[in-house]
Amino acid sequence: MIPFLALVLKDLKLFFNNRRAVIVGLVVPILLASFFGYLFGGQGGNAETSKVSVLVIDQDGSDISRGLIAQLAGDKNLDVKASTLDAAREAVRKGKATAAIVIPKDFGRDAGHALFTGSSETGANKPELGVLYDPSHNMELGMVKGLLSGAVMQSVSKEMFTGRSGREMVDESLAQVQNNPRLPAEDRKALGDLLGGVKEFNERHDRAGASGQTQLSGGLTMPYQTREEAITSGHDVAYNGYAHSFGGMAIQFILFMGLDAGIALLMLRQSGLWQRLRAAPLSRSTLLGSRAVSASLMSGFILAVLFSFARVVFGVRILGSFAGFVGVCAAFSLMTAAFGLMVAALGETVEATRGYSIMATLIMVMLGGAWVPTFVFPKWLRTLTVVVPTRWAMDGLDGMTWRGLGFSSALAPIAVLLLFTLLFGVVAVTRFRWRTEA
Amino acid sequence: MIHSSAMLEVNGLTKSYGKLMAVSGVSFRADYGETIGLLGPNGAGKTTTVSIIAGLLSPDSGEVLIEGKQVKRDTDPVKLKIGLVPQEMALYDQLTARDNLTFFAALYSLAGTTVKRAIGDALTLVGLSDRAGDKVGTFSGGMKRRLNLAAALLHDPQILLLDEPTVGVDPQSRNAIFENLETLKKRGKTLIYTTHYMEEAERLCDRIVIIDHGKLIANDTLQGLHKLLPVTNVIAVELDHADGFKPEPMLALPEVKSAELDQGTLRVGVHDLSRGAPGVLRWLAENGHSYNHVSSEQPSLETVFLTLTGRSLRDSR
Numbered sequence: 021m022i023p024f025l026a027l028v029l030k031d032l033k034l035f036f037n038n039r040r041a042v043i044v045g046l047v048v049p050i051l052l053a054s055f056f057g058y059l060f061g062g063q064g065g066n067a068e069t070s071k072v073s074v075l076v077i078d079q080d081g082s083d084i085s086r087g088l089i090a091q092l093a094g095d096k097n098l099d100v101k102a103s104t105l106d107a108a109r110e111a112v113r114k115g116k117a118t119a120a121i122v123i124p125k126d127f128g129r130d131a132g133h134a135l136f137t138g139s140s141e142t143g144a145n146k147p148e149l150g151v152l153y154d155p156s157h158n159m160e161l162g163m164v165k166g167l168l169s170g171a172v173m174q175s176v177s178k179e180m181f182t183g184r185s186g187r188e189m190v191d192e193s194l195a196q197v198q199n200n201p202r203l204p205a206e207d208r209k210a211l212g213d214l215l216g217g218v219k220e221f222n223e224r225h226d227r228a229g230a231s232g233q234t235q236l237s238g239g240l241t242m243p244y245q246t247r248e249e250a251i252t253s254g255h256d257v258a259y260n261g262y263a264h265s266f267g268g269m270a271i272q273f274i275l276f277m278g279l280d281a282g283i284a285l286l287m288l289r290q291s292g293l294w295q296r297l298r299a300a301p302l303s304r305s306t307l308l309g310s311r312a313v314s315a316s317l318m319s320g321f322i323l324a325v326l327f328s329f330a331r332v333v334f335g336v337r338i339l340g341s342f343a344g345f346v347g348v349c350a351a352f353s354l355m356t357a358a359f360g361l362m363v364a365a366l367g368e369t370v371e372a373t374r375g376y377s378i379m380a381t382l383i384m385v386m387l388g389g390a391w392v393p394t395f396v397f398p399k400w401l402r403t404l405t406v407v408v409p410t411r412w413a414m415d416g417l418d419g420m421t422w423r424g425l426g427f428s429s430a431l432a433p434i435a436v437l438l439l440f441t442l443l444f445g446v447v448a449v450t451r452f453r454w455r456t457e458a
Numbered sequence: 459m460i461h462s463s464a465m466l467e468v469n470g471l472t473k474s475y476g477k478l479m480a481v482s483g484v485s486f487r488a489d490y491g492e493t494i495g496l497l498g499p500n501g502a503g504k505t506t507t508v509s510i511i512a513g514l515l516s517p518d519s520g521e522v523l524i525e526g527k528q529v530k531r532d533t534d535p536v537k538l539k540i541g542l543v544p545q546e547m548a549l550y551d552q553l554t555a556r557d558n559l560t561f562f563a564a565l566y567s568l569a570g571t572t573v574k575r576a577i578g579d580a581l582t583l584v585g586l587s588d589r590a591g592d593k594v595g596t597f598s599g600g601m602k603r604r605l606n607l608a609a610a611l612l613h614d615p616q617i618l619l620l621d622e623p624t625v626g627v628d629p630q631s632r633n634a635i636f637e638n639l640e641t642l643k644k645r646g647k648t649l650i651y652t653t654h655y656m657e658e659a660e661r662l663c664d665r666i667v668i669i670d671h672g673k674l675i676a677n678d679t680l681q682g683l684h685k686l687l688p689v690t691n692v693i694a695v696e697l698d699h700a701d702g703f704k705p706e707p708m709l710a711l712p713e714v715k716s717a718e719l720d721q722g723t724l725r726v727g728v729h730d731l732s733r734g735a736p737g738v739l740r741w742l743a744e745n746g747h748s749y750n751h752v753s754s755e756q757p758s759l760e761t762v763f764l765t766l767t768g769r770s771l772r773d774s775r
Contacts (some may be wrong), residue, residue, distance in 0.1 A: 023564055293548045296610075298512075299564070301532070
């Protein structure tokens with residue numbers, strides 16, 4: 021048997037002989053990937069998301085405020101409950117509610133006035149709605165504010181055009197216009213016609229409503245609705261959140277495996293085994309190269325098992341180029357092996373090296389988007405992560421699995437991963453301390 | 459002048475680690491079939507010397523020749539002539555004894571029936587044939603030491619470098635290893651044996667190289683080393699009545715170099731036993747000192763080391 025093959029087989033035998041480690045090394049990433057996959061959309065991308073908890077404090081008690089609360093309560097994304105100011109503040113502080121909306125006294129009156137005049141009845145600025153929020157839920161806050169805007173517009177306009185307070189306000193405004201000597205005659209006439217038309221519209225609807233012949237207006241509503249379509253690998257192909265999570269966890273645990281291989285080499289250098297290996301007529305490329313090949317094969321094995329599991333249990337499919345998928349996996353496996361060799365080359369003591377390299381691995385995993393997709397990162401961070409190899413591995417695996425991209429889209433990730441392999445490999449070979457100090 | 463036909467020639471080896479001079483100008487040679495003991499306390503430079511011979515370390519200066527050839531590259535065929543038994547256990551606990559040996563044989567490109575025969579022979583030699591299929595992790599320390607030796611024999615090296623191969627083993631296993639080494643010696647192998655156990659060097663070695671603080675102190679046969687001592691023999695006399703006995707007057711006798719009383723036993727150092735012993739016994743009789751047992755002893759290597767370095771070998775560890 022040639023020495024290179026013997027060295028590779030020995031590494032594989034040692035790896036698979038440690039059955040407990042193999043099982044843990046596969047079961048743990050599968051569990052984590054299943055959990056993250058469920059959180060990030062699950063199978064088919066239609067996993068039910070939990071409602072945002074919102075408390076409402078109605079200090080106004082007007083028709084508008086009641087209408088506003090009814091609008092919010094009717095939204096499927098919100099879980100709306102009435103509360104008091106103190107109780108709401110405490111609930112948000114403790115994280116039991118995401119936000120609390122405070123509708124102040126006279127909000128209905130001022131909002132109705134502001135709808136036509138741009139200011140409240142007293143001439144002050146527009147009335148304010150207080151929003152107390154949990155700062156750890158910034159993303160939900162944006163959604164709540166958006167839904168609140170729509171609900172306020174609808175409830176205020178409804179009341180203004182068809183409600184009692186709306187009619188009173190039209191009458192008041194009409195009188196103000198007609199009695200305003202500073203208003204030019206032409207403007208007075210135009211505004212009078214407009215408000216008179218609204219008054220007539222309201223009276224006609226009142227008569228029709230009394231005879232049951234027509235329905236009242238629902239107020240101003242959004243003049244559009246959205247039709248959502250997830251753009252995946254093809255028509256009728258749903259997004260599968262497990263594809264990303266299994267890729268991410270595979271990357272994390274393979275990096276840890278590469279790290280272990282490096283630490284093992286570091287420990288080997290301090291043992292009699294290293295002396296025996298060095299005493300044999302073996303080249304340095306044989307010793308390090310065999311290590312790289314065996315680590316790559318183990319990486320490939322972990323990837324294969326994880327994606328096979330994801331395929332069978334969660335229906336994750338390689339919707340893009342299979343060759344591209346294999347290429348990304350192979351390039352990442354090689355990169356991991358080179359990373360392990362670099363750890364062994366740069367490490368001084370096992371304990372210190374383990375600490376530093378675990379930290380480096382976790383940072384790479386985090387920035388690469390293996391835990392959470394990189395789209396939730398701020399833009400500067402997304403730009404920065406192009407220098408992280410795991411980012412390319414994740415992009416490559418995402419592209420070849422659920423995005424369904426072609427082989428050409430795998431070329432960039434493969435090339436970058438191979439460049440990192442070369443970089444880590446050169447550092448490993450040049451910095452490796454071959455001599456064992458006696 | 460070192461003869462070029464030696465199995466091993468070590469010429470002027472020097473190696474330092476920073477300011478620490480580990481080996482300084484060490485030279486010696488080993489002929490075919492010879493067993494050389496490298497004796498010295500821990501940190502004397504024995505392991506560094508062996509590591510340089512095995513090609514694990516490069517000397518700062520000097521050279522090592524195996525059958526006249528230097529180890530120049532990692533893959534140098536000269537390495538095939540060397541078998542190394544490291545001081546630390548060099549085995550995979552998770553693999554069986556046979557798998558370990560198969561792997562180490564493959565490092566020397568052994569294949570097919572050659573491997574099977576080599577493994578069988580090695581296991582037979584060290585007495586572990588019946589445990590070939592067991593994982594090394596289940597072995598006792600002594601068994602591991604024997605397997606550690608077997609792993610170095612697979613490629614049938616002509617010279618074996620044994621770096622303290624009996625460290626931490628029980629007397630029974632140590633004896634088994636000695637027997638293995640004596641068998642190898644009979645087969646004509648050249649052995650380089652580092653130890654700080656004098657009795658091991660005395661039992662196994664044809665010549666002893668004493669190293670201390672990286673420097674070669676002596677290089678001779680056991681007999682030759684004894685000749686370096688002021689006394690080469692000791693007459694031990696168990697006195698019937700040692701109370702009040704004063705050994706100092708005996709120093710006036712011709713041939714007597716030392717005389718001391720130790721717990722009822724009088725030890726008298728002489729150069730020539732045949733000439734010194736009669737005079738000592740006659741003096742005891744003439745001065746009324748009866749005795750019940752007389753024997754002769756040779757000074758140990760401990761005494762040699764003490765004489766050459768001024769300190770005890772055991773104290774130096």
